[in-house]
Amino acid sequence: MKIISLHADYIRFKPLKKALKKIEDLPEEEKSGSEVKEALVILAAVEKTDTNTAEVVKKLIENIKEIASQVKTSNIVLYPYAHLSSNLASPETAIKVLEEAEKILKKEKFSVSRAPFGYYKEFEMKVKGHPLSELSREIKVDEVKDAEEEKYDSKRLLKEISKTKLDASRLKENDHRILGQQMDLYSFNESAPGMVFWHNNGLIIRNELIGFSREIIKKEGYQEVSTPQIIDKKLWQISGHWEKYRENIFLTEYENREFAVKPMNCPGGILIFKSSPKSYRDLPLRVAEFGIVHRQELSGVLGGLFRVVQFIQDDAHVYCTEKQLESEIEKIIGLIDFFYKKFNFQYRVELSTRPEKRIGSDEIWDKAEDALKKVLDKKKIKFKINKGDGAFYGPKIDFHLKDSLNREWQCATIQLDFSMPERFELEYTDKDNKRKRPIMIHRAIYGSLERFIGILIEHYKGRLPTWLSPIQARVLNFTDRNENYARKIIKELEEKIPCLRLDYDFAKTTVQSKVKEAELMKIPYIIVVGDREEKENTLAVRIKGDRKIQSFSVGDFTEKLKKEIEERK
RNA sequence: GCCUCAGUAGCUCAGUUUUGGUUAGAGCGUUACCUUGGUAAGGUAAAGGUCCUGAGUUCAAAUCUCAGCUGAGGCUCCA
Numbered sequence: 001m002k003i004i005s006l007h008a009d010y011i012r013f014k015p016l017k018k019a020l021k022k023i024e025d026l027p028e029e030e031k032s033g034s035e036v037k038e039a040l041v042i043l044a045a046v047e048k049t050d051t052n053t054a055e056v057v058k059k060l061i062e063n064i065k066e067i068a069s070q071v072k073t074s075n076i077v078l079y080p081y082a083h084l085s086s087n088l089a090s091p092e093t094a095i096k097v098l099e100e101a102e103k104i105l106k107k108e109k110f111s112v113s114r115a116p117f118g119y120y121k122e123f124e125m126k127v128k129g130h131p132l133s134e135l136s137r138e139i140k141v142d143e144v145k146d147a148e149e150e151k152y153d154s155k156r157l158l159k160e161i162s163k164t165k166l167d168a169s170r171l172k173e174n175d176h177r178i179l180g181q182q183m184d185l186y187s188f189n190e191s192a193p194g195m196v197f198w199h200n201n202g203l204i205i206r207n208e209l210i211g212f213s214r215e216i217i218k219k220e221g222y223q224e225v226s227t228p229q230i231i232d233k234k235l236w237q238i239s240g241h242w243e244k245y246r247e248n249i250f251l252t253e254y255e256n257r258e259f260a261v262k263p264m265n266c267p268g269g270i271l272i273f274k275s276s277p278k279s280y281r282d283l284p285l286r287v288a289e290f291g292i293v294h295r296q297e298l299s300g301v302l303g304g305l306f307r308v309v310q311f312i313q314d315d316a317h318v319y320c321t322e323k324q325l326e327s328e329i330e331k332i333i334g335l336i337d338f339f340y341k342k343f344n345f346q347y348r349v350e351l352s353t354r355p356e357k358r359i360g361s362d363e364i365w366d367k368a369e370d371a372l373k374k375v376l377d378k379k380k381i382k383f384k385i386n387k388g389d390g391a392f393y394g395p396k397i398d399f400h401l402k403d404s405l406n407r408e409w410q411c412a413t414i415q416l417d418f419s420m421p422e423r424f425e426l427e428y429t430d431k432d433n434k435r436k437r438p439i440m441i442h443r444a445i446y447g448s449l450e451r452f453i454g455i456l457i458e459h460y461k462g463r464l465p466t467w468l469s470p471i472q473a474r475v476l477n478f479t480d481r482n483e484n485y486a487r488k489i490i491k492e493l494e495e496k497i498p499c500l501r502l503d504y505d506f507a508k509t510t511v512q513s514k515v516k517e518a519e520l521m522k523i524p525y526i527i528v529v530g531d532r533e534e535k536e537n538t539l540a541v542r543i544k545g546d547r548k549i550q551s552f553s554v555g556d557f558t559e560k561l562k563k564e565i566e567e568r569k
Numbered sequence: 570g571c572c573u574c575a576g577u578a579g580c581u582c583a584g585u586u587u588u589g590g591u592u593a594g595a596g597c598g599u600u601a602c603c604u605u606g607g608u609a610a611g612g613u614a615a616a617g618g619u620c621c622u623g624a625g626u627u628c629a630a631a632u633c634u635c636a637g638c639u640g641a642g643g644c645u646c647c648a
Binding site for chain 1: 570571572574575576577579580581603604605606607608609610611619621622623638639640641642643644645646647648
């Protein structure tokens with residue numbers, strides 16, 4: 001807000017006609033204008049930046065009071081004067097500020113006149129010539145200071161972010177939410193609903209799964225990329241997400257530009273595709289991204305790791321020609337089957353076909369659906385057809401897995417897409433030197449790492465394969481006498497298997513209690529050493545909960561464990 | 570988002586309605602000390618509580634009322 005204060009012998013003003021259409025008519029007594037003597041005239045312009053009107057008014061009053069006491073008058077004239085600024089607030093805001101200021105000044109025993117807002121007015125005044133008779137002031141509310149002044153009590157707020165308490169009354173014993181807590185994998189907090197706080201142990205599983213995927217897809221000829229977390233709204237308008245998916249998108253802003261927190265990875269990936277011209281020799285182009293996405297979901301659908309707001313997709317986009325389509329899909333189905341067999345998952349397949357609202361010709365849809373069907377048949381995969389359930393841009397194959405309550409969750413997905421290449425005008429130069437449009441395949445194998453880990457935990461009842469176990473082996477000593485030998489064993493194991501996740505428990509309690517503790521953490525290899533082992537230079541190992549204890553030489557055990565981890569078993 | 574249910578110590582739970590009432594209890598875990606043992610809980614002691622948050626009713630609220638948050642199951646939608 002900008003003001004000029006003028007200390008005048010008198011001011012006379014009279015409204016002539018409305019300058020703004022929406023302004024209400026003046027009451028009769030104001031139509032003839034008025035005259036104020038010995039006045040402090042405040043020419044005022046409220047600006048767009050004056051959003052915190054309460055603070056602005058407060059500061060305006062402070063300024064007026066200060067000047068009024070200096071020039072020794074109590075007659076204030078508030079005079080709207082738009083010409084002081086080129087960045088005016090809305091008339092509503094301006095009137096609000098001026099009215100509020102008038103009210104407060106009157107309470108403080110000033111005599112206040114307010115010239116009508118939104119009228120062309122004629123005015124006449126005689127300004128005194130003393131040093132304080134003409135002053136200009138800029139009234140600014142400091143945003144940072146403003147935030148500080150906002151009253152909050154951090155101790156009280158701390159009370160509000162209590163830890164999330166799980167109601168396990170209807171859950172099975174092997175529910176991932178119960179096991180996740182027992183095995184110290186992750187937690188939730190009400191301050192971030194639907195978002196996972198990964199503890200060290202859980203993050204190990206996530207990283208191992210990603211590592212496994214990286215290794216496999218590299219062999220399959222994939223590149224890997226990473227795209228920004230927030231991207232200008234424009235991109236989502238181009239992709240169509242703005243219309244189709246808006247209510248699920250988190251919005252933010254940066255320097256007066258609207259940004260969307262990405263709900264999907266594809267549009268970002270497409271920008272990489274477009275960053276350089278493509279040739280038919282580049283196709284099929286397989287690009288993977290382990291991308292973090294955020295989606296606003298209805299609060300009632302959230303649940304454990306199965307349905308979350310923030311998750312990582314093992315996403316990939318394959319850009320290919322029509323001819324390559326079938327073999328690419330076949331490859332992806334093979335890949336999904338390979339991954340799911342690795343975990344002994346029984347999955348159910350659905351083929352979703354053209355919906356009523358769709359883009360693309362029937363011919364293309366025929367081709368696309370046929371391609372998907374053909375590959376499924378060829379692979380002898382049983383599937384259910386979900387008529388009309390495809391995406392608006394193409395048909396899809398979904399892979400479903402079951403949880404401990406026998407509910408099905410969609411994990412892997414293969415989606416054909418003719419829409420994005422069109423909207424983003426993707427092109428490659430073909431053999432005949434003509435520009436052609438590639439087809440895009442979206443695919444995810446785990447689907448979301450979160451959901452997949454939830455299913456994994458329940459599937460294995462917490463007893464994960466060794467390569468995924470957060471703690472792969474724990475060394476226990478029988479008595480203090482055996483601690484040195486135990487440390488020697490640890491050193492040897494760590495030297496021979498550098499990536500081994502090994503820990504120990506030398507607590508001065510019974511072996512039974514230490515074994516129990518280790519079993520609760522579902523540690524696959526519990527290595528116990530006592531006088532006997534020390535004497536024979538062996539290890540007594542409890543393998544994957546088996547009560548029959550096996551004895552190994554250190555060398556044999558190391559070999560076995562190393563092999564198992566390397567082969568991801 | 571809607572319907573139903575739940576939230577008390579790090580974890581699992583008593584206590585909460587019928588009946589609001591002194592300093593909110595237990596087991597496990599933790600810490601200290603004792604115990605030196607052969608594969609899912611060795612002993613003793615101590616520490617540990619925002620009774621989800623806020624407001625209301627009341628002389629008095631973990632307990633009653635209202636609002637909100639989070640979680641669970643279901644509906645609907647998705648990976």
